[in-house]
Amino acid sequence: MDIKHLQYVIEVARTGSFTKAAQTMFVSQPTISKMIKSVEEELGVELFDRSGSRIVPTDVGQLIVDQANVIAHAFDNLTTGLDELASLRRGKLRIGLPPMAGASYFAEPIGRFHAMYPGISIELAEDGAKRIEADIENGALDFGVVLLPTKSELFESILIADERLMVLVHPEHRYAARGRIALTELEPEPLISFSEGFALHDRIPAACLSEGFRPNIVCESSQWDLIVRLVAANLGAALLPESICREAGDGVAAVALDQPIIPWRLAFVWRKDRYLSYAAKEWIRFLRTWFPEGLQ
Template sequence: MEIRHLQYIAEIVRCNSFTKAAEALHITQPTISKMIKNLENELNFEVFDRDGKPIKLTAAGKAIYDYAVPILELFDNLQTEINDLTYLKKGSIRIGLPPMAGSSFFPSVLKSFQDRYPGIAIKLAEDGAKKVEEQVAEGALDVGVVLWPVDETLFESFQLVSDRLKVLLHPSHPLAASKQITLNELANERFILFNSDFALHDRIINECQAIGFDPHIVYESSQWDFIGEMVAENLGIAMLPERICALLDSAKVSTVPLVQPVIPWRLAMVWKRTGYLSLATREWIAFNKERFASQ
């Protein structure tokens, strides 16, 4: 058994697919299948139950996977620390960014960081804050931007920005000219939300349920600009942070402050409390602390 066998098994479980795991590892699907089959022949038992879908680990495969996760984390930490000792200011950082954070202020942050540290490579993963948080916890990302508050038993963190949600409506909507809107006034509306990978999805539903109604969700998306376009077509109402609303075409959508309750949108940068942080990642964290402290 080799370390790459553990890497392949872990990736197949993460992707729940031999094909997607092969793509993520930049190898062919026959190659990964052959490697797993060779391992099974060596061990004289099957790692994966191939009788049905989704793919499942056998009892023996589950035992290997349970050991593989911490072994791979230690191996990755070892490689990173050796890289730091050898190359100092070089290396790479895996950063998770929600689409709204990426579009509103991180392009300039990334440019300034690369100007200061041209030897550090940045690998971006754009996903909802909820998904980013999961990937940081799993060690698939070094650091990520998520919605505040965070689980302080799992993560170190600091707050980046503080904002609040506004309501997006078609200009012809009866509430479009209001100075402010209460959540209760939206009880009978058609809601357009981010999908379940986004923390705002659950936050908005929970806030609606707290005052006594379940929102009627007609569309879900992973793109804030597409959500804005759907509102512009009068397909429903939506809620987005104030700074994102400022990027929308005011001729197509109206944005009104939400009150009773005010729903905050606070972003934080998080990284795992345990495990080795590469020098490149530590530089990124320090750079952003300095950058956002001045805002």
């Protein structure tokens, strides 16, 4: 017995006639009769009293008709929901964004995508790239922005930014007028860094250690704009991406860092082995057009 059988039972009960039910279901009257008979044989009961001019459900038949209506209604809701998902009229995306990537790179594309597909809800989680990567891996997030390199065997990716870190200092700092400085020149400097959970929290000290010194971290923050303000207050220097330094304003000075260059490459990633909803597939397609130079 399948959903079509139940729909035939419902229609016969509604019309009180095999002939009328066949007409509304666009099948022959013998087809309807045969289907009802097969259901009765399968259940071992008589569904309809055929003795009168109008066919009516038996007591058992009425019970089955009532339950069949519930099932048919649920099936209709299911097919409607599937159609809405397939046509992108509904859906949900869970996206993790680090503070430095959210406003700079994703405010506009998220707004544009929502205008195109208003029925798709977008749930944003703002956190450090390390935690976002872990949440994508464990399934708490569908997508997220992380700092490369990452686990290429686990994630698909779209490159969205390929920059380098610069040194941000107070305008009166002795390095402010320099064209570039080496990382080792920051050894005596108090540094403001990102909090734990952010990829740069680990990468900047690692780069310093590789140059033979331990950085003097005097303050940590999860907000890049606060770090910029702390530099402007002359608390210390900071290493930040080029795009952030360009937006930092007049209260600070940005100096190129070399020897070594510390790359800052952001990628939008998702798991290779996880099911992608219709909404997720469309979001990926949309981002590939938004960041065409970032195809990986």
